[in-house]
Amino acid sequence: MSPGTTAGTDAEAAGVAPILEMRKISKEFPGVKALSEVSISVGPGQIHAVAGENGAGKSTLMKVLSGVYPYGTYRGDIVYRGQLQRFRNVGSSEAVGIVTIHQEFALIPELSITENIFLGSEVTRAGVIDWGEQTRRATELLALVGLREDPGTQIKHLGVGKQQLVEIARALHKDVQLLILDEPTSTLNGTDSQHLLELILGLKERGVSSIIISHKLNEIEQIADSITILRDGHAIETLNVRAHGVDEDRIIRGMVGRSLQSRFPDRTPRIGEVFFEVRDWTVRHPQAPERLVCKNESFEVRRGEIVGLAGLMGAGRTELAMSVFGRSYGSYVSGQIFLDGREVVLTSVSDAIAHGIAYVSEDRTTLGLNLLDDIKDSVVSAKLRKVARRGVVDEARERNAAEEFRARLRIKAPSVDERVRQLSGGNQQKVVLAKWMFTDPELLILDEPTRGIDVGAKFEIYGIIQRLAAQGSGVLLISSELPELLGICDRIYTIFEGRITNDIPVDRADPETLMRSITTTQKKAAPR
Amino acid sequence: MSAPAQPTERRPTPEKPPFRVADVRRIFGASGRQFGILGALVAIVIFFQVLTGGKTLDPINLLNLVNGNAYVLILAIGMVLVIIAGHIDLSVGSVAAFAGIIVAISVNQWNWPWPFALLLGLGVGALVGAWQGFWVAYVGVPAFIVTLAGMLIFRGANQFVGNSTSVSLPASDSFAFIGSGYLPDPAWGVPLNLSTVILGVLAIGGVLLREGLLRRRARTMGTDAGPLWVAVVRAIVLIAVISGATYLFAKGPLGTSFPISGVILVALVLAYSFLANRTIIGRHIYAVGGNWRAAELSGVKIRRVNFFVMMNMSVIAAFAGEMWVARAAASGPGDGIGWELDAIAAVFIGGAAVSGGIGTIVGSVVGGLVIAVLNNGLALLGVNSDRVQIIKGLVLLVAVGVDVYSKSRGRPSIIARLQRRALSPAEGDGSDS
Numbered sequence: 001m002s003p004g005t006t007a008g009t010d011a012e013a014a015g016v017a018p019i020l021e022m023r024k025i026s027k028e029f030p031g032v033k034a035l036s037e038v039s040i041s042v043g044p045g046q047i048h049a050v051a052g053e054n055g056a057g058k059s060t061l062m063k064v065l066s067g068v069y070p071y072g073t074y075r076g077d078i079v080y081r082g083q084l085q086r087f088r089n090v091g092s093s094e095a096v097g098i099v100t101i102h103q104e105f106a107l108i109p110e111l112s113i114t115e116n117i118f119l120g121s122e123v124t125r126a127g128v129i130d131w132g133e134q135t136r137r138a139t140e141l142l143a144l145v146g147l148r149e150d151p152g153t154q155i156k157h158l159g160v161g162k163q164q165l166v167e168i169a170r171a172l173h174k175d176v177q178l179l180i181l182d183e184p185t186s187t188l189n190g191t192d193s194q195h196l197l198e199l200i201l202g203l204k205e206r207g208v209s210s211i212i213i214s215h216k217l218n219e220i221e222q223i224a225d226s227i228t229i230l231r232d233g234h235a236i237e238t239l240n241v242r243a244h245g246v247d248e249d250r251i252i253r254g255m256v257g258r259s260l261q262s263r264f265p266d267r268t269p270r271i272g273e274v275f276f277e278v279r280d281w282t283v284r285h286p287q288a289p290e291r292l293v294c295k296n297e298s299f300e301v302r303r304g305e306i307v308g309l310a311g312l313m314g315a316g317r318t319e320l321a322m323s324v325f326g327r328s329y330g331s332y333v334s335g336q337i338f339l340d341g342r343e344v345v346l347t348s349v350s351d352a353i354a355h356g357i358a359y360v361s362e363d364r365t366t367l368g369l370n371l372l373d374d375i376k377d378s379v380v381s382a383k384l385r386k387v388a389r390r391g392v393v394d395e396a397r398e399r400n401a402a403e404e405f406r407a408r409l410r411i412k413a414p415s416v417d418e419r420v421r422q423l424s425g426g427n428q429q430k431v432v433l434a435k436w437m438f439t440d441p442e443l444l445i446l447d448e449p450t451r452g453i454d455v456g457a458k459f460e461i462y463g464i465i466q467r468l469a470a471q472g473s474g475v476l477l478i479s480s481e482l483p484e485l486l487g488i489c490d491r492i493y494t495i496f497e498g499r500i501t502n503d504i505p506v507d508r509a510d511p512e513t514l515m516r517s518i519t520t521t522q523k524k525a526a527p528r
Numbered sequence: 529m530s531a532p533a534q535p536t537e538r539r540p541t542p543e544k545p546p547f548r549v550a551d552v553r554r555i556f557g558a559s560g561r562q563f564g565i566l567g568a569l570v571a572i573v574i575f576f577q578v579l580t581g582g583k584t585l586d587p588i589n590l591l592n593l594v595n596g597n598a599y600v601l602i603l604a605i606g607m608v609l610v611i612i613a614g615h616i617d618l619s620v621g622s623v624a625a626f627a628g629i630i631v632a633i634s635v636n637q638w639n640w641p642w643p644f645a646l647l648l649g650l651g652v653g654a655l656v657g658a659w660q661g662f663w664v665a666y667v668g669v670p671a672f673i674v675t676l677a678g679m680l681i682f683r684g685a686n687q688f689v690g691n692s693t694s695v696s697l698p699a700s701d702s703f704a705f706i707g708s709g710y711l712p713d714p715a716w717g718v719p720l721n722l723s724t725v726i727l728g729v730l731a732i733g734g735v736l737l738r739e740g741l742l743r744r745r746a747r748t749m750g751t752d753a754g755p756l757w758v759a760v761v762r763a764i765v766l767i768a769v770i771s772g773a774t775y776l777f778a779k780g781p782l783g784t785s786f787p788i789s790g791v792i793l794v795a796l797v798l799a800y801s802f803l804a805n806r807t808i809i810g811r812h813i814y815a816v817g818g819n820w821r822a823a824e825l826s827g828v829k830i831r832r833v834n835f836f837v838m839m840n841m842s843v844i845a846a847f848a849g850e851m852w853v854a855r856a857a858a859s860g861p862g863d864g865i866g867w868e869l870d871a872i873a874a875v876f877i878g879g880a881a882v883s884g885g886i887g888t889i890v891g892s893v894v895g896g897l898v899i900a901v902l903n904n905g906l907a908l909l910g911v912n913s914d915r916v917q918i919i920k921g922l923v924l925l926v927a928v929g930v931d932v933y934s935k936s937r938g939r940p941s942i943i944a945r946l947q948r949r950a951l952s953p954a955e956g957d958g959s960d961s
């Protein structure tokens with residue numbers, strides 16, 4: 001059933017005993033077989049990548065390894081440093097040096113770097129915390145991961161990239177032997193990602209093995225020694241990067257079972273009149289009223305047009321979009337919004353929805369979905385009125401609407417009664433898309449819609465976006481992935497420090513120009 | 529993601545599944561959460577029925593049970609909405625007492641006709657609710673603090689208005705019926721109370737009509753209504769319960785029937801279940817409790833929702849206070865002490881989550897009944913109130929503990945385990961290719 005699962009990893013080739021072997025791991029959830037007889041093996045000081053589409057079972061495999069799913073809830077053996085392990089919880093796997101760094105950080109924002117690093121393993125003298133020793137060690141660890149910050153700094157004052165480094169410092173403090181990184185770079189910009197990858201390579205030099213899950217195939221290709229590809233809970237193959245000459249296309253072929261000719265669906269844009277216009281938009285920061293999030297910014301979207309908003313994380317893209325979406329961010333100062341040439345005043349999210357504007361937030365679990373809901377509740381939640389009569393929800397119509405979107409967007413779930421918590425990231429994202437498509441938007445604002453999503457689901461989501469545009473809606477796509485913007489947009493705005501720095505038609509845009517515009521304020525660089 | 533070129537293994541699904549244990553859950557609604565607590569109630573009733581030698585299901589005892597607990601069960605209805613929205617209300621006992629004393633004074637000293645007095649009491653509840661809702665929803669003070677303050681404020685207001693003494697109601701007043709009244713009995717030479725029988729028949733008719741309408745609606749919309757036997761079993765169980773209750777209440781002493789407080793309770797349960805499950809405002813309450821940020825970005829006006837649940841709770845508390853005053857024929861300075869705890873316990877035994885977003889009206893009322901039957905049964909057995917309190921405390925802890933434990937370990941409920949066992953042979957065949 002599983003060809004090549006035990007085929008040569010470096011460790012075996014070199015005759016070195018692997019540090020970790022997971023043998024024939026199977027894990028079931030009610031009604032779903034998440035993993036079936038998956039085996040992987042990681043050599044000492046090796047970087048092993050696990051690749052696969054959303055829902056392929058990558059995260060489940062890592063949760064089995066780290067003890068989130070304790071011994072007894074799965075079948076198969078975990079052999080670590082020659083011994084059969086039966087982890088009861090995360091604590092027992094960390095005790096032997098297996099540390100996971102999650103997509104969502106487990107840091108406490110109000111505490112300092114030092115306090116976070118030593119949380120749960122405080123250095124004490126006679127039961128009292130030894131702050132001097134902790135600070136000294138924290139400083140060492142920060143130097144090791146290349147983070148130049150005062151260890152007394154509160155976590156909330158650090159950017160995501162730096163928080164990631166604190167997480168790694170914390171893992172190093174726990175004397176990590178095997179580091180598990182789940183999508184470590186999905187929230188990082190290019191520079192921070194590169195720094196992180198170099199750090200992982202540095203750890204490898206020190207003998208620390210890593211298992212990395214990433215959707216960014218170029219990163220896998222760059223640092224991994226071997227790759228295991230999962231598909232639908234099966235280990236499809238294990239590739240030795242150096243021996244096999246693996247490249248991105250090769251990995252994609254393994255992941256989807258076919259090669260994607262193009263990563264973006266074909267499309268002939270049919271662009272109409274300007275229908276959505278924002279003029280001289282000025283918004284104050286919600287906590288610091290003296291700070292302006294954006295000042296006198298203007299942009300427009302035409303019917304049938306996919307407009308990109310390129311910018312790095314923290315550049316003010318989300319803030320700009322949310323303030324336009326019914327003033328859901330910051331406090332409005334001045335500016336106008338025109339819909340089909342007529343000014344509209346949108347003071348609440350429900351106003352915005354009523355005027356055909358939809359905003360798909362970048363964070364689907366905390367801002368996009370109520371994880372307690374099932375699929376059908378979620379799909380209709382932004383426009384209940386559509387399936388209700390005189391305030392009463394018609395459950396049959398609700399179910400039909402949800403079923404229609406499940407089929408149209410190919411949401412993988414046994415039924416629309418499935419809780420959204422049970423779905424994989426890509427399918428959750430499709431539910432969020434369905435929720436906003438259900439509101440019949442004329443302008444769909446998408447904030448990082450493909451973050452943390454695999455290649456196959458990305459392709460599908462691009463197709464969905466393009467179909468919406470073809471039906472005459474306008475799309476504003478916020479993204480930090482330049483290939484994505486260049487691949488599906490018709491026109492791209494760039495934003496840096498809250499200012500729109502450029503407006504480039506896609507046929508005149510190239511990665512260098514975009515990169516320059518999202519990292520500097522020069523407006524002249526526009527090749528107009 | 530499903531590659532068309534690649535044949536995926538599919539479990540062969542038979543045209544008509546003969547019997548799936550999964551469907552057993554559908555008898556008690558899709559979630560199945562209420563199944564456990566309903567079972568617990570039945571077990572406790574049987575337990576005490578045996579131990580007390582049949583006194584538990586004696587008609588007179590049942591009448592006392594309903595009349596003596598209707599007010600707490602009604603409070604639980606309001607409380608579960610507050611808790612679903614992610615708040616808590618500690619002030620309900622004080623608010624009930626405050627509204628109660630005003631009703632008593634308006635009847636006793638101002639000689640108001642009772643219907644106006646009742647409306648006045650509800651109006652007082654609405655004002656109190658608007659006050660607390662304002663602080664919770666528009667100022668953003670946590671409901672725990674607002675209602676802790678309210679608990680003090682309205683307890684004090686009750687004693688201030690009533691001079692810390694009891695105000696009694698004129699004995700002749702017909703207002704008493706909402707607390708301890710019975711339906712009229714034409715008594716056409718039948719040994720059973722006719723009004724109760726008519727109510728029972730209407731309820732059975734309602735059950736049948738509902739099942740029929742659900743199935744027809746599902747057919748016309750082309751959705752799956754589930755196997756027929758599920759509907760039939762559900763109808764039979766409900767009809768059996770209704771018939772049994774009808775018989776027990778109808779054969780009570782002359783002049784008694786199913787109590788009016790019980791009729792009010794059933795009407796409120798039906799109305800609020802409809803509100804919670806089927807209306808936009810109900811969905812919004814669950815949305816705010818489940819994830820208020822996502823709700824806000826979906827256009828839900830969360831302030832209005834919070835204001836509504838807090839205000840609604842106080843109106844319901846005022847009504848519960850009125851029922852209490854009607855039954856006791858007096859309003860006193862110590863009325864309603866500890867009611868908030870009974871109501872909150874009922875809601876959590878009924879399966880609601882402390883973090884909000886989860887809970888049902890029916891579950892909470894059943895949770896309240898569990899406490900009521902426990903109180904009643906222990907009293908019948910002559911257990912002293914000190915030990916009754918210890919037992920009640922342990923029941924609350926164990927009921928919620930079991931719920932939390934089974935969820936945190938990701939361990940399926942008994943029903944889900946049965947369901948998996950029934951499915952697994954079919955799965956085994958399909959996956960090995």
